[in-house]
Amino acid sequence: MSPLGPLAWGASGWGDEIAAGLWLTVRLALATLPVGLAIGFGVALMKQSRLRVVSGLGELYTTVFRGLPELLTIFLVYFGAPRLVGDISGFAAGLIALALVFGAFSSEVLLGAMRGVPDGQREAAEALGFSTGAAFRHVMLPQVWRLALPGLTNNWLVMLKDTSLVSVVALTELMRASDVAARATREPFLFYLVACLLYLALSIVSSFIAAWLERRAGRGIPTAGRA
Amino acid sequence: MWSRAGSVSAAIAAVVLTFAPGAHAKEWTTVRIGTEGAYPPFNFMDSNQQLQGFDIDIAKAICEKEKVACEIVAQDWDGLIPALLAGKYDAIFASMSITEERAKTIAFSERYYRSPALFVASKGNASLASTPKGLAGKTVGAQSGTVSATYLQAVYAPAGVDVKLYATQDEANLDLSSGRLDAMLADKVVMLPWLEKSQDGGCCQVIGQDVSDPKYFGDGIGAGMRKSDPELKALIDKGIADIRADGTYDKINAKYFPFSLY
Amino acid sequence: MGEVFAFIGFDPELFARYAPALLSGLWTTLSLVAISTPLGFALGIPIALARYQGGATTNALAVGFTGFFRGTPLLAQLFLLYYGAAEFNGALKSVGLWWLFRDAFTCAALVFTLNTAAYQAEILRGAMAAVPAGQTEAGMALGLGRAMINRLIVWPQAMRLALRPLGNELILMIKASSIASVITVVDLMGATKRAFSGSLSFELYLWAALIYLALVEIVRRVWNALERRWRIA
Numbered sequence: 001m002s003p004l005g006p007l008a009w010g011a012s013g014w015g016d017e018i019a020a021g022l023w024l025t026v027r028l029a030l031a032t033l034p035v036g037l038a039i040g041f042g043v044a045l046m047k048q049s050r051l052r053v054v055s056g057l058g059e060l061y062t063t064v065f066r067g068l069p070e071l072l073t074i075f076l077v078y079f080g081a082p083r084l085v086g087d088i089s090g091f092a093a094g095l096i097a098l099a100l101v102f103g104a105f106s107s108e109v110l111l112g113a114m115r116g117v118p119d120g121q122r123e124a125a126e127a128l129g130f131s132t133g134a135a136f137r138h139v140m141l142p143q144v145w146r147l148a149l150p151g152l153t154n155n156w157l158v159m160l161k162d163t164s165l166v167s168v169v170a171l172t173e174l175m176r177a178s179d180v181a182a183r184a185t186r187e188p189f190l191f192y193l194v195a196c197l198l199y200l201a202l203s204i205v206s207s208f209i210a211a212w213l214e215r216r217a218g219r220g221i222p223t224a225g226r227a
Numbered sequence: 228m229w230s231r232a233g234s235v236s237a238a239i240a241a242v243v244l245t246f247a248p249g250a251h252a253k254e255w256t257t258v259r260i261g262t263e264g265a266y267p268p269f270n271f272m273d274s275n276q277q278l279q280g281f282d283i284d285i286a287k288a289i290c291e292k293e294k295v296a297c298e299i300v301a302q303d304w305d306g307l308i309p310a311l312l313a314g315k316y317d318a319i320f321a322s323m324s325i326t327e328e329r330a331k332t333i334a335f336s337e338r339y340y341r342s343p344a345l346f347v348a349s350k351g352n353a354s355l356a357s358t359p360k361g362l363a364g365k366t367v368g369a370q371s372g373t374v375s376a377t378y379l380q381a382v383y384a385p386a387g388v389d390v391k392l393y394a395t396q397d398e399a400n401l402d403l404s405s406g407r408l409d410a411m412l413a414d415k416v417v418m419l420p421w422l423e424k425s426q427d428g429g430c431c432q433v434i435g436q437d438v439s440d441p442k443y444f445g446d447g448i449g450a451g452m453r454k455s456d457p458e459l460k461a462l463i464d465k466g467i468a469d470i471r472a473d474g475t476y477d478k479i480n481a482k483y484f485p486f487s488l489y
Numbered sequence: 490m491g492e493v494f495a496f497i498g499f500d501p502e503l504f505a506r507y508a509p510a511l512l513s514g515l516w517t518t519l520s521l522v523a524i525s526t527p528l529g530f531a532l533g534i535p536i537a538l539a540r541y542q543g544g545a546t547t548n549a550l551a552v553g554f555t556g557f558f559r560g561t562p563l564l565a566q567l568f569l570l571y572y573g574a575a576e577f578n579g580a581l582k583s584v585g586l587w588w589l590f591r592d593a594f595t596c597a598a599l600v601f602t603l604n605t606a607a608y609q610a611e612i613l614r615g616a617m618a619a620v621p622a623g624q625t626e627a628g629m630a631l632g633l634g635r636a637m638i639n640r641l642i643v644w645p646q647a648m649r650l651a652l653r654p655l656g657n658e659l660i661l662m663i664k665a666s667s668i669a670s671v672i673t674v675v676d677l678m679g680a681t682k683r684a685f686s687g688s689l690s691f692e693l694y695l696w697a698a699l700i701y702l703a704l705v706e707i708v709r710r711v712w713n714a715l716e717r718r719w720r721i722a
Binding site for chain 3: 068
């Protein structure tokens with residue numbers, strides 16, 4: 001058998017199982033992103049609140065979910081959720097745990113970005129007759145988005161890799177698919193190396209998309225050092 | 228991007244919808260079964276992601292005999308009982324020993340097979356005695372959360388044996404064949420085929436006698452269920468008796484082992 | 490309501506039974522971090538220098554190293570070097586390196602060291618690049634050599650810039666060390682998992698969570714104090 005035989009497609013090899021795992025990893029990360037962003041946004045707004053209780057809760061949230069090991073957060077959600085809200089799937093547990101962590105880190109990024117947009121921008125928009133909501137959406141958000149993008153990209157890359165930890169609660173994503181194949185074929189080096197290379201590919205593709213988004217978000221803004 | 232609140236709420240709705248409440252039909256028409264899927268030849272995943280093995284065949288035979296539909300899902304060994312209690316499935320068929328400790332938490336069916344444990348050592352350690360004293364200072368492995376693990380921790384660790392526990396039996400096998408472990412304790416019916424048939428098994432051999440201290444090793448292997456489901460226990464107990472009586476059990480047994488497991 | 494109390498409950502008997510195991514696990518966690526982080530720092534310096542002012546080959550090697558270890562999950566790296574290395578145990582034995590991979594603790598320490606070296610190298614490179622070019626030029630005008638400029642001018646300023654991200658990296662390492670539990674290391678996470686599979690008591694995970702949070706908070710405060718001191722000095 002050729003050295004890549006175990007990676008064959010179909011019934012005899014593990015290529016199709018690995019591909020299915022890769023696809024599940026991508027879906028998990030993509031599904032986590034909007035939920036995590038929503039949490040991060042909400043918590044960032046909480047931290048800006050003038051009410052001490054609200055901002056304190058926002059800080060507490062960030063401290064907890066930035067401080068806990070991601071692996072432990074996943075266990076807590078997977079084994080803890082059924083006690084509070086009923087049974088959840090491995091995918092949902094992974095999604096919630098990753099979104100909680102992504103939200104905690106992103107709230108810091110978004111908070112920094114919100115503070116980075118001068119107050120005059122909002123005042124100018126309101127002077128032009130924008131309602132508070134419209135001013136936020138059309139004037140503030142695009143600027144917050146531009147400032148937050150590099151930080152959010154970083155959080156995305158971290159989260160993408162953290163999806164591998166969801167394998168410990170029996171979700172057959174890329175890591176676990178590789179794990180099952182490595183054990184069944186007795187070729188751990190080959191399969192873990194393939195897993196590493198696929199994660200690396202996901203990271204590289206993400207970086208290209210992020211760079212494109214950053215260029216797009218930065219349209220019309222002169223920056224030093226960029227051709 | 229931010230204005231697309233639709234995708235955010237859709238994702239949240241998707242999460243909420245997966246909080247399906249556990250079905251509590253007492254009239255059992257569908258039984259969801261949890262297994263480990265990393266314990267050949269009793270339960271393992273083939274290269275089509277299908278669960279195979281003795282436990283699986285027995286479970287399917289019982290379902291067929293008792294005319295209930297069965298769904299089988301894989302779950303890590305350490306999470307098998309918590310996930311059962313959480314309602315992720317209704318019964319465990321995963322070569323789980325019926326022990327007093329576990330019976331505090333879950334209900335067990337009658338046994339459907341039985342196996343003592345035994346020590347396996349690398350050829351270089353073949354002269355070791357399998358007693359706590361004989362293995363003092365050595366690294367001995369077992370699968371975490373199994374009766375073998377409990378036994379090693381209770382009886383061998385205090386004597387100075389370095390006990391290493393693995394999430395799956397496969398990983399322990401890998402480490403024994405690579406020489407990270409000096410010896411390993413595991414079920415005899417799993418170890419014998421591994422030693423004889425697998426390419427790694429040549430590294431090692433049995434040391435000492437069968438280990439079956441009932442205090443730790445319990446009374447055979449049974450299906451696990453929630454204590455709140457006595458009807459299901461009755462159904463599975465009847466299923467085991469029925470497939471024993473009509474010869475189905477023996478056929479399954481012969482497919483995997485040349486000797487009787489019961 | 491009873492569910493909620495059961496959820497956050499505290500069982501003294503359970504505590505008496507498992508606290509010693511968790512404490513010994515905590516010690517293993519601390520040892521892992523205390524070994525890998527400084528070693529990673531030491532290894533990160535030459536890698537950062539290769540990125541900062543290395544030739545084409547050394548730069549490419551450094552980019553490959555940091556790219557691999559920062560672009561793939563730590564869990565995958567750990568499996569690759571633990572179970573993957575076991576496939577080559579004959580070869581590793583013949584070159585006398587098997588001991589490094591044989592023991593799960595040293596293997597985890599090795600993987601963590603390589604991983605954090607990649608991250609710390611990036612931090613150091615970024616910090617060195619952030620030192621204004623005028624500073625190096627001034628050094629050259631004074632007739633200092635490259636090594637002297639690095640040591641006397643770039644390095645002290647870069648370290649000051651790098652202090653905060655290095656503190657973050659230390660905290661990330663404490664958290665990431667929990668992953669060692671998947672290759673049989675009985676760190677705090679591993680001890681908790683063992684205790685959980687023995688008792689099936691969810692409470693144990695909550696204790697572990699509190700211990701990790703306390704650990705991270707202590708490190709954060711100590712680091713902040715260090716940083717304040719260094720800035721004044």
